[in-house]
Amino acid sequence: MEKRLANWGNYPVLSCDETTFSQDEQIQDFISSHTSIIARGNGRCYGDASLANFSVSTLKYDKVLAFDTVNGIFECQSGITLDQILEIIVPEGWFLPVTPGTKFITIGGAVASDVHGKNHHVDGSFSGHIISMDIITGNKNTITCSAEVEPDLFWATCGGMGLTGIITRVKFGLKKIETAYIKQKQIKARNLEDLIQLFDEYKHYTYSMAWIDCLQKGDTFGRSILIVGEHATKEELSDTQGKTPLKVSAKSKLTVPFNLPSFILNTFTVKAFNWLYYLKNTKREINNVVPYEPFFYPLDAILHWNRGYGKAGFVQYQFVLPLEKKEGLIAILQRISDKGLGSFLAVLKVFGKQESLISFPMEGYTLALDFPVRKGLFEFLDELDSLVLQYGGRLYLSKDARMKQEMFWQSYPNAQRFASILKTYSGDKLFRSVQSNRLLLTE
Amino acid sequence: MPTVLILGAGSDMAIAIARQFAGEKYDIQLAARNADSLHALQQDLQIRHHIKASTYAFDATDFSSHPAFYEALPVKPDVTICVFGYLGDQEKAQSDWKEATRIINTNYTGAVSILNYVADDYAARGNGTIIGISSVAGERGRQSNYIYGSAKAGFTAYLSGLRNRLFHKGVHVLSVQPGFVYTRMTENLPLPPLLTAQPQQVAVSVYKAAKGKKNVVYTKWFWRYIMLIIKNVPEGIFKKLKL
Numbered sequence: 260m261e262k263r264l265a266n267w268g269n270y271p272v273l274s275c276d277e278t279t280f281s282q283d284e285q286i287q288d289f290i291s292s293h294t295s296i297i298a299r300g301n302g303r304c305y306g307d308a309s310l311a312n313f314s315v316s317t318l319k320y321d322k323v324l325a326f327d328t329v330n331g332i333f334e335c336q337s338g339i340t341l342d343q344i345l346e347i348i349v350p351e352g353w354f355l356p357v358t359p360g361t362k363f364i365t366i367g368g369a370v371a372s373d374v375h376g377k378n379h380h381v382d383g384s385f386s387g388h389i390i391s392m393d394i395i396t397g398n399k400n401t402i403t404c405s406a407e408v409e410p411d412l413f414w415a416t417c418g419g420m421g422l423t424g425i426i427t428r429v430k431f432g433l434k435k436i437e438t439a440y441i442k443q444k445q446i447k448a449r450n451l452e453d454l455i456q457l458f459d460e461y462k463h464y465t466y467s468m469a470w471i472d473c474l475q476k477g478d479t480f481g482r483s484i485l486i487v488g489e490h491a492t493k494e495e496l497s498d499t500q501g502k503t504p505l506k507v508s509a510k511s512k513l514t515v516p517f518n519l520p521s522f523i524l525n526t527f528t529v530k531a532f533n534w535l536y537y538l539k540n541t542k543r544e545i546n547n548v549v550p551y552e553p554f555f556y557p558l559d560a561i562l563h564w565n566r567g568y569g570k571a572g573f574v575q576y577q578f579v580l581p582l583e584k585k586e587g588l589i590a591i592l593q594r595i596s597d598k599g600l601g602s603f604l605a606v607l608k609v610f611g612k613q614e615s616l617i618s619f620p621m622e623g624y625t626l627a628l629d630f631p632v633r634k635g636l637f638e639f640l641d642e643l644d645s646l647v648l649q650y651g652g653r654l655y656l657s658k659d660a661r662m663k664q665e666m667f668w669q670s671y672p673n674a675q676r677f678a679s680i681l682k683t684y685s686g687d688k689l690f691r692s693v694q695s696n697r698l699l700l701t702e
Numbered sequence: 703m704p705t706v707l708i709l710g711a712g713s714d715m716a717i718a719i720a721r722q723f724a725g726e727k728y729d730i731q732l733a734a735r736n737a738d739s740l741h742a743l744q745q746d747l748q749i750r751h752h753i754k755a756s757t758y759a760f761d762a763t764d765f766s767s768h769p770a771f772y773e774a775l776p777v778k779p780d781v782t783i784c785v786f787g788y789l790g791d792q793e794k795a796q797s798d799w800k801e802a803t804r805i806i807n808t809n810y811t812g813a814v815s816i817l818n819y820v821a822d823d824y825a826a827r828g829n830g831t832i833i834g835i836s837s838v839a840g841e842r843g844r845q846s847n848y849i850y851g852s853a854k855a856g857f858t859a860y861l862s863g864l865r866n867r868l869f870h871k872g873v874h875v876l877s878v879q880p881g882f883v884y885t886r887m888t889e890n891l892p893l894p895p896l897l898t899a900q901p902q903q904v905a906v907s908v909y910k911a912a913k914g915k916k917n918v919v920y921t922k923w924f925w926r927y928i929m930l931i932i933k934n935v936p937e938g939i940f941k942k943l944k945l
Contacts, residue, residue, distance in 0.1 A: 279886060280886075284739075322745065336742065347749065347750055
């Protein structure tokens with residue numbers, strides 16, 4: 260049935276015909292009767308990657324198929340969300356090998372975006388943990404693939420934004436944990452130089468990322484808080500925590516019930532940051548043991564926080580620059596801070612090495628921040644794009660809602676090869692989205 | 703552990719009900735025409751809820767197979783939930799007898815056939831719970847779905863009679879009257895969001911009503927009052943409406 264759909268950024272909004280399926284034959288029927296479709300999970304990519312005239316929701320295709328609690332291997336259908344998986348695996352002493360900053364994404368989405376987490380420099384992106392997966396491709400056959408079997412299809416599907424077909428089953432390896440808690444360390448950085456040094460100093464930590472205050476200028480330009488962490492051992496827990504070492508974090512009840520005027524979220528983040536920076540962190544460094552939930556998913560605590568940006572929606576801009584292009588990072592941050600269009604906070608992370616076909620991560624710095632949609636924004640982002648390109652970087656397709664096709668083709672080195680693999684598998688461009696059409700991958 | 707049998711286990715509503723009862727530590731028997739299609743759900747229930755789940759082939763319209771199906775169950779269920787149903791195509795069913803009988807046989811005759819055996823077993827044992835998922839469509843015939851509606855009306859009357867009979871034997875019968883529910887069956891209908899329940903909401907209310915030994919439960923609850931109004935519209939006016 261026709262309905263108005265948007266992903267997490269609430270931009271763009273599109274009238275889509277969306278169907279659901281819970282059985283294999285239902286999806287086969289749907290594919291056979293359409294000439295253009297895209298799979299859609301929980302709608303947590305930010306832009307238009309899972310929007311199309313015909314979309315197929317995987318949310319009811321959410322069964323757990325196997326869980327080897329001895330070796331930590333999980334197998335499931337693609338529509339199950341990470342929060343459901345955590346509820347199953349954490350009590351058994353296992354954790355997701357890689358998790359993005361929200362647990363409300365599906366496994367299919369995690370593969371299609373080849374998501375990364377705070378541990379990218381140690382554990383790489385999600386694709387590195389996939390043992391095998393099934394994809395229904397353009398010829399309507401289900402193909403099982405892995406890094407060894409049908410590797411072209413496998414690598415074009417990891418980060419391939421659903422353009423190779425419908426991901427139906429994923430089998431992946433988990434990470435062993437002793438407790439559901441994280442031993443975290445928060446360190447204040449006076450400025451960007453300081454922060455980059457700290458990242459290097461703390462690179463042996465499994466998890467690391469930083470919040471940057473984008474409003475600072477001069478000596479305190481890039482003032483930030485580096486947050487690093489490790490899974491806590493039982494000995495590191497407090498007495499109370501020790502009573503339930505593998506406790507699944509409680510479900511959030513807070514929500515933003517409707518679209519707020521767009522300044523609210525910035526006011527909120529300013530306050531949160533200042534609270535962390537000045538009040539909580541009077542010392543340069545604080546150490547504590549916290550449940551996994553606030554460490555990995557601080558924003559999940561407020562359901563529908565995206566409504567805080569108002570009805571016009573927002574764009575999240577995330578780019579990566581090679582490690583040796585530190586000056587590029589400074590130049591871009593400077594431009595953002597001068598322009599004053601962006602959110603007050605940005606997230607910075609250092610990626611480790613990664614070989615991939617079309618995935619976003621590469622060794623270097625990645626910065627993400629929100630821009631509420633308003634007049635002049637897209638022109639400004641085009642300017643940023645040319646800087647990113649100039650410094651040899653690229654944009655994250657899961658966040659993208661507006662990149663020009665030239666930017667994509669010039670910044671992703673394997674774009675041509677990706678397109679030719681799509682030709683082999685996607686059968687007359689059966690799988691296509693507003694994004695893939697915009698980037699001329701499927702037009 | 704108590705066991706629940708779910709007849710017509712492939713639908714969105716059945717999946718939600720199975721997960722609800724599994725979450726309450728019931729073992730689950732899943733039955734549908736194609737038992738192979740239930741294996742994923744069987745694994746899912748076992749892994750998520752640490753209970754035993756099993757699958758069986760069951761065809762609601764193959765009446766003669768029903769006694770053998772029930773006999774073959776390795777454990778006789780404490781709770782039997784009849785979820786299967788077929789909305790069908792009203793316009794087609796008006797002139798196509800095959801479609802009309804499929805609607806009637808799935809929603810009414812098939813349910814009567816299997817529940818007769820279950821009822822006899824429960825009556826002999828002197829315990830058990832039978833839950834029938836009927837529909838508010840059975841409370842008054844409307845031009846848009848009266849073949850489905852009349853089959854459900856028959857089923858609703860059957861359940862109320864069964865409740866009357868089995869009450870004296872210590873067996874409980876619950877009639878569930880869902881209003882609009884978001885499922886694959888209704889995917890192409892423009893449903894009003896305020897009046898429409900998610901399958902999970904139906905599952906929760908079914909479980910609570912069964913536990914509280916309620917006789918009739920509406921989901922969402924206000925459908926009881928909507929239907930009260932609809933049933934009280936005089937026929938002279940009702941026949942002129944386009945419903």
